[in-house]
Amino acid sequence: MINESHTAVARELAAAGGVVMLVGSLDTGKTTMARQILQAAVAADKTAAYVDADVGQTTVGPPACVGLKWIRGPADLDELERADQLQFVGSTSPNRLVLPHVVATATLTSRARDGADLVVIDTTGTVSGVVGETLKYHKMELCRPDRVVALQRGSEMEPIVGMLKRFFSAEVSVLPEDPRVIPVSPDQRAAHRAARFAAALGPPLERWRVRPTVFAPTLPSGLDLSRLHGMLVGVQDGEGRCLGLGVLEHREGVLRVVTNVGEGMQGLRLGSLVIDLEDYSTRQVNLREVMFGFEL
Helix, strand or coil: CCCCHHHHHHHHHHHEEEEEEEEEECCCHHHHHHHHCCCHHCCCCCCCEEECCCCCCCCCCCCCEEEEEECCCCHHHHCCCCCCEEEEEECCCCCHHHHHHHHHHHHHHHHHHCCCCCCEEECCCCCCHHHHHHHHHHHHHHHHEEEEEECCCCCCCHHHHHHHHHCCCCCCEECCCCCCCCCCCCCHHHHHHHHHHHHHCCCEEEEECCCHHHHCCCCCCCCCCCHHEEEEEEEEECCEEEEEEEEEECCCCCEEEEEEECCCCCCEEEEEEEEEECCCCCEEEHHHHHHHCCCC
């Protein structure tokens, strides 16, 4: 079944160009809508960019990162999972990490805006409460989209839509949820994340010995480095870009990073996840507790 209203809006957005942000809760069709808009842009011979900020259920690149994909032709649509650029967030949930999430999204949106006729920003399904509204407010503030499309189930998006209309000049359109979208269970979401982590951390893996001085944030003096075992890190170059993911390993008093990224590595950004390289399952941790032994 094809939703004609969604298809018409996708064509309209592709024709208009600029920056489009998609918002909506889980299973409302944001990613499906993003694909439709990008397909319409390709059909119109426009250069597009897809900024995937759904860090828990990524399409572009691995989880815990915001990914950018340049869409210059049909072949790019077939390889959306291969990110052209990444920004590390370090978590699969925006809770407590609104700032890095917003900054990562804004950074890639700015880069995309300079090189594309159309930029499509996909966002997380966190749309309610203080976290959801704060996250969307600051994304609007820094990304400055020309158009927002809210995909709504019932009336759940009304608080955010009202806030965006009140504080920003972007045109906000509300569409019903896409009826083609099949709801995904929590177990299916966890399996998807594990598969995406497996793809990002697959062989050939190397183990690089690391010094305590290469981290952001800086490790506190006297930290028991064994507390970092299993922590997810972003492998960074010297220009603020994430080259890929790594996992810290502490054995026999030596701290190493396990990664398939070597060339260009200048430093490591600590995330807020512990990951098991056997099954790629993850556990959320509070970085302050890991570093200092208490929650601030």
